[in-house]
Every structure is written in structure tokens, then in C-alpha cells.
Amino acid sequence: xxxxxxxxxxxxxxxxxxGLTLSIQPGQVHAIMGPNGSGKSTLSYVLAGRAGYDITEGxxxxxxxxxxxxxxxxxxxxxxxLAMQYPVEIxxxxxxxxxxxxxxxxxxxxxxxxIDAIGVLKLVRAKAKTLNVSEEMLKRAxxxxxxxxxxxxxxxxxxxxxxxxxxxxxxxxxGLDIDALKLVAEGVNALRSPERAMLVITHYQRLLDYIVPDxxxxxxxxxxxxxxxxxxxxxxxxxxxxxxxxxxx
Amino acid sequence: MTxxxxxxxxxxxxxxxxxxxxxxxxxxxxxxxKSALGEAGLGEATAYARLLGRLPEGVDYCDxxxxxxxxxxxxGALQFGGGARNAVSxxxxxxxxxxxxxxxxxxxxxxxPLMLETGGAGHLRLLLVVEAGAALTLYESTDxxxxxxxxxxxxxxxxxxxxxxxxxxxxxxxxxxxxAISLAARARYDGHFASFGGKLARAELAIALEGEGAQAxxxxxxxxxxxxxxxxxxxxxxxxxxxxxxQLFKHVAGGKARAVYQxxxxxxxxxxxxxxxxTAKALLLSETAEADLKPELEIFAEDVxxxxxxxxxxxxxxxxxxxxxxxxxxxxARALLLYAFLEEALNPIANEDLCAAVRAxxxxxxxxxx
Numbered sequence: 145x146x147x148x149x150x151x152x153x154x155x156x157x158x159x160x161x162x163g164l165t166l167s168i169q170p171g172q173v174h175a176i177m178g179p180n181g182s183g184k185s186t187l188s189y190v191l192a193g194r195a196g197y198d199i200t201e202g203x204x205x206x207x208x209x210x211x212x213x214x215x216x217x218x219x220x221x222x223x224x225x226l227a228m229q230y231p232v233e234i235x236x237x238x239x240x241x242x243x244x245x246x247x248x249x250x251x252x253x254x255x256x257x258x259i260d261a262i263g264v265l266k267l268v269r270a271k272a273k274t275l276n277v278s279e280e281m282l283k284r285a286x287x288x289x290x291x292x293x294x295x296x297x298x299x300x301x302x303x304x305x306x307x308x309x310x311x312x313x314x315x316x317x318x319g320l321d322i323d324a325l326k327l328v329a330e331g332v333n334a335l336r337s338p339e340r341a342m343l344v345i346t347h348y349q350r351l352l353d354y355i356v357p358d359x360x361x362x363x364x365x366x367x368x369x370x371x372x373x374x375x376x377x378x379x380x381x382x383x384x385x386x387x388x389x390x391x392x393x
Numbered sequence: 394m395t396x397x398x399x400x401x402x403x404x405x406x407x408x409x410x411x412x413x414x415x416x417x418x419x420x421x422x423x424x425x426x427k428s429a430l431g432e433a434g435l436g437e438a439t440a441y442a443r444l445l446g447r448l449p450e451g452v453d454y455c456d457x458x459x460x461x462x463x464x465x466x467x468x469g470a471l472q473f474g475g476g477a478r479n480a481v482s483x484x485x486x487x488x489x490x491x492x493x494x495x496x497x498x499x500x501x502x503x504x505x506p507l508m509l510e511t512g513g514a515g516h517l518r519l520l521l522v523v524e525a526g527a528a529l530t531l532y533e534s535t536d537x538x539x540x541x542x543x544x545x546x547x548x549x550x551x552x553x554x555x556x557x558x559x560x561x562x563x564x565x566x567x568x569x570x571x572x573a574i575s576l577a578a579r580a581r582y583d584g585h586f587a588s589f590g591g592k593l594a595r596a597e598l599a600i601a602l603e604g605e606g607a608q609a610x611x612x613x614x615x616x617x618x619x620x621x622x623x624x625x626x627x628x629x630x631x632x633x634x635x636x637x638x639x640q641l642f643k644h645v646a647g648g649k650a651r652a653v654y655q656x657x658x659x660x661x662x663x664x665x666x667x668x669x670x671x672t673a674k675a676l677l678l679s680e681t682a683e684a685d686l687k688p689e690l691e692i693f694a695e696d697v698x699x700x701x702x703x704x705x706x707x708x709x710x711x712x713x714x715x716x717x718x719x720x721x722x723x724x725x726a727r728a729l730l731l732y733a734f735l736e737e738a739l740n741p742i743a744n745e746d747l748c749a750a751v752r753a754x755x756x757x758x759x760x761x762x763x
Contacts, residue, residue: 192718220720232715236733250720
């Protein structure tokens with residue numbers, strides 16, 4: 145589903161990713177772990193298509209297509225979803241209006257018909273309930289005045305509504321207490337399916353206790369430096385990232 | 394000679410003495426009326442105001458050429474903005490033949506909006522008297538003719554309430570409207586202004602809070618493209634204690650458009666406990682668009698609360714990316730964010746139908762900008 149080969153990415157003059165290779169199949173959950181500054185967020189933004197991240201070498205194929213050639217909205221319509229570390233506040237646009245606009249924008253690009261306001265309301269309400277997103281939150285301006293936990297829950301709610309084929313979760317655990325973390329993880333686990341791939345990006349092993357990955361990749365200095373099964377997370381927790389970050393003597 | 398004829402003759406003398414304002418006159422610094430009008434100037438023709446739909450039951454009216462006593466008592470009496478005598482409002486008084494006067498009798502609360510349209514080229518005079526304890530919603534729209542110079546006097550009695558929604562259509566000519574409003578004790582004026590610009594389009598408000606506890610709440614938007622110009626100039630004077638005023642104006646300008654907001658708030662000696670807030674913001678969508686936002690405060694009283702602020706910016710790239718990453722195409726995302734920016738200044742329009750009419754105008758104008 146996702147084939148990243150020898151990916152080099154620069155932000156301005158600074159090289160951040162320096163030859164990253166990664167492959168994810170449908171149904172799999174992969175985790176990327178790495179210290180601050182290793183390029184984790186850069187990877188998530190490159191996948192979502194944020195401006196200012198220049199691919200200088202390598203390729204990203206998504207379902208056989210060149211992902212980098214698509215504008216962000218086309219990626220979303222084709223099933224790529226990024227749950228952001230810092231969801232943006234948008235005063236003046238209610239959460240419900242945003243969800244309806246986004247859902248129908250994706251559908252239109254796929255040649256599907258719009259879902260009417262009542263249909264969207266029903267769909268959103270059903271999914272919101274399980275994630276403990278209140279009616280009141282849906283009426284408020286998007287992310288404005290939301291707590292950290294509320295913002296993250298809303299990201300996962302969007303994932304549940306849009307039903308992406310590839311979901312990238314960027315530091316979804318940051319800023320969450322243990323109860324909020326469990327709720328978010330349950331929401332994510334409920335969306336695991338044989339057709340859907342997930343890439344969970346995190347600094348800490350804690351999230352992976354709840355969202356258990358099939359494969360873990362360690363990212364350091366812009367490259368994958370180690371790979372393994374879920375037990376790799378525990379090793380990292382015990383020994384830290386130093387073994388990968390230190391310059392060879 | 395009647396008192397009104399004398400007042401009109403005086404207005405003519407004042408206008409001829411001052412002539413049209415140039416950019417050297419501070420209040421007209423960002424709106425070059427003289428150049429916009431060219432050789433022809435404002436002329437001496439008479440423009441008109443007409444009712445859209447019917448006159449709500451209970452509203453009294455007359456022609457200013459043949460005023461009833463209540464109209465004669467107020468006509469030409471109010472102080473417009475711009476110092477001693479405002480030459481532009483003097484011109485409308487001097488040259489407009491007749492004009493429309495409306496009165497809501499004391500204690501009468503009218504829920505059905507009174508719908509007006511100003512039209513034609515030349516000068517125009519309007520007078521509205523809302524007597525003590527009466528209430529009215531006034532919708533005022535403009536046709537596309539011009540150049541036009543309207544002078545509008547509004548008198549609100551004790552405890553009277555006027556909601557005024559003014560929608561200025563996009564025009565290619567010059568349209569200027571000078572509005573002077575006097576509020577007695579506990580009267581309330583809610584003014585909402587939407588402008589889509591013109592060669593020169595200006596609404597100037599001079600609001601005098603003459604009675605204890607009077608309130609004026611102003612909000613407005615302008616959406617301007619190409620070489621459109623729109624100017625909102627306000628002068629709110631707090632003359633008595635415990636008076637309140639709020640102002641929130643938001644502008645979006647693209648192309649080579651120019652948005653102007655000049656807002657002056659004066660708290661006169663003795664108006665203790667006055668409360669005033671003033672905010673103006675503009676989003677510029679191109680390098681060549683311009684916004685001139687100038688809030689000003691003059692305070693001569695004690696224990697007053699006054700706040701003012703102005704900000705000019707561009708759409709937020711983070712917000713655009715967030716919306717696009719959720720599947721919303723870029724032009725749609727930009728339109729959504731522009732609308733969201735203006736929302737706060739549209740929301741205060743209490744009458745749902747009028748609010749919907751203004752929102753529709755704003756959406757059309759935004760589509761033209763993208």
C-alpha cells in the first residue's frame with residue numbers, strides 16, 4: 145500500500161530525511177519511534193503534502209501512484225489521513241460544518257454524491273458517541289478552546305468518519321493523560337481492519353502498550369536504523385535512543 | 394422664509410465656502426472624493442429613496458419638501474461628523490429637493506423590517522424619528538447608480554431601539570452616505586454595515602450618545618476586489634454617564650482594493666462610567682491591496698473603560714493546510730477561512746432574514762475574489 149524508497153527530504157537548506165525506506169501492507173500497523181529531531185514529524189508532513197518539505201531524492205508510492213505529485217486534498221480523497229500532533233484551531237467554522245465540508249469534498253473528488261446535512265449529522269453522532277465527543281463540542285468552532293485530549297479525540301473521530309486506507313498518527317499520545325490515552329487508543333484499535341494500514345509515530349513506548357504494532361522502525365538522524373517486532377519498543381524503553389544516536393567512535 | 398429654507402440656504406453657503414473635501418482634510422485622507430468625482434463634482438440633482446415592499450403599519454411619513462411638524466422639528470438639526478459643519482452633508486441638505494421622513498410613534502414596537510432602497514444620481518436626504526419606547530428594524534440597500542450623496546438623520550427617543558442593516562451593493566461609481574444619530578437616555582442603536590465597494594464608497598457615522606445609559610453597537614464587513622474602495626468612518630461621542638459603544642469591523646481586500654476604517658471615540662467631560670470597545674481587522678489577499686485602519690480615542694471623563702485595536706494580516710497557511718489535508722480543495726478552504734474571518738462581524742445581525750441576505754451578498758463577493 146505504501147512504498148517509501150530512499151526518501152530524502154529538505155526543509156529550506158536543511159536535510160532532514162536522508163534515505164528513508166519503508167513498506168507497509170494493508171492490514172498492518174507499523175510504528176515509527178525516534179528521538180526529538182529524528183525526522184518523525186517531517187515524515188508525517190511529507191506524506192500529507194504540507195508545503196515547504198522538498199523531496200530531493202527517492203520516491204513515495206501509494207497504491208502504486210506517486211503520492212508526492214498529488215495535492216493534499218487529493219491525497220485525502222484517495223484515503224490518506226494524518227492525525228496531527230498539533231491540530232489547528234479555526235475560529236468561525238463550527239466542527240460540524242467542517243466535518244460535513246471535508247467529508248463531501250472527499251466524496252466529490254471520488255465522483256460520489258454528497259451526503260445531506262441530516263445524513264452527516266447521523267453519521268457523526270454515531271461515531272462521536274464511542275469517542276466521547278459531545279454534541280456541544282461539535283457545535284463549537286473547530287478546535288477552539290478544546291483541551292489537548294479533546295483535540296486528539298476529534299482527530300480520531302475524523303479518522304472514523306473519513307475511513308482512510310492509510311492513517312498516519314503523529315504523536316497522538318502527546319499531551320494526553322492515561323485515561324485520555326486509553327480512550328484514543330481504543331478508538332484507533334476499533335479502526336484496525338484488513339484493508340487499512342496505519343503508521344503510528346511516537347517518541348514513547350507508552351502508546352504502543354495500547355496500540356500494538358506489527359512492526360517497529362527506529363528513526364534516527366533521518367534514516368531507519370533498526371527494525372523489529374513489538375518487543376523492540378520495550379528494549380528502547382529500557383536502553384533509550386542513545387545507542388542509535390551516538391556517532392560511531 | 395421658513396426655518397428650514399433658512400437652514401438650507403445656510404448649508405449652501407457653507408458648502409460653497411468649503412467646496413468638496415480634498416485629501417488634505419484629515420477625515421478624507423484615505424478617500425479622495427474630489428478626484429473620484431472629477432470635473433463634474435456632485436452636481437445639484439436630487440436622488441431618491443424608495444420603499445421595498447410595504448410600509449409597516451403604524452409608521453408615519455412625509456416628504457421633507459412639505460414636512461409635518463415632527464419632521465420640521467428635527468430636519469437639518471443634527472451634527473454630522475468632521476468638525477464645525479460637514480461640507481458633504483451640508484451639500485445634501487442644500488441641494489436635495491425634498492426627501493423621505495419616517496416616524497415610529499412613541500411606544501410602538503414594530504417587528505416587520507422597514508425596507509428602503511436609495512437610488513439615482515445626486516443628493517438625497519432621509520430623516521427617521523423613533524420616538525420614546527418605540528422599536529424598529531430598518532434595512533437599507535443601495536442601487537448601483539451614482540454619483541450619490543445621501544444625508545441621513547436618525548433621532549432615537551428615550552428607550553427607543555433601532556436595528557439598522559445597511560447593505561451597499563458593489564458599484565462602479567461614487568456613493569457617500571453621511572449618517573448622524575442622536576440617542577436619548579437608554580436608547581439603543583445596533584448598526585450593521587456590509588460594503589462591496591465602489592470607485593469610492595463611504596458610510597460615515599456620527600453617533601451622539603446624548604442620554605444616560607444610551608448604547609450604540611456597530612459591526613460591519615467589507616469584501617473588496619479589483620480596484621474597489623470602501624470606507625467606514627465613525628465618530629461616537631459619549632456625552633453622558635454609563636453610555637456604551639462597541640465597534641467591530643472586518644475587511645477582506647484583494648486585487649488593488651482599498652479598505653478604510655477610521656473610528657474615533659470621544660468620551661466627553663462628565664460621561665463617567667462610559668464603556669467603549671473598538672476593533673478593526675483586515676485580511677489582504679494580494680500585495681497590491683491596502684487597508685488603512687485608524688482607531689482613535691479622546692477621553693475627558695473619569696472612570697471610563699475604553700479599548701481599541703487594529704490588525705492587518707493574511708490567511709493562515711497552517712489553517713489552509715489543515716483543511717486541505719482533510720480533503721477540502723484549496724480555493725474552497727480559502728473561501729471557508731475568509732467567511733470564518735468575517736463571521737464574527739455578521740453574527741450580531743439579529744433579524745434572521747436580513748442576516749441571511751447579508752451573508753448571501755458576502756458569499757457572492759467572496760467567490761468573486763477567489
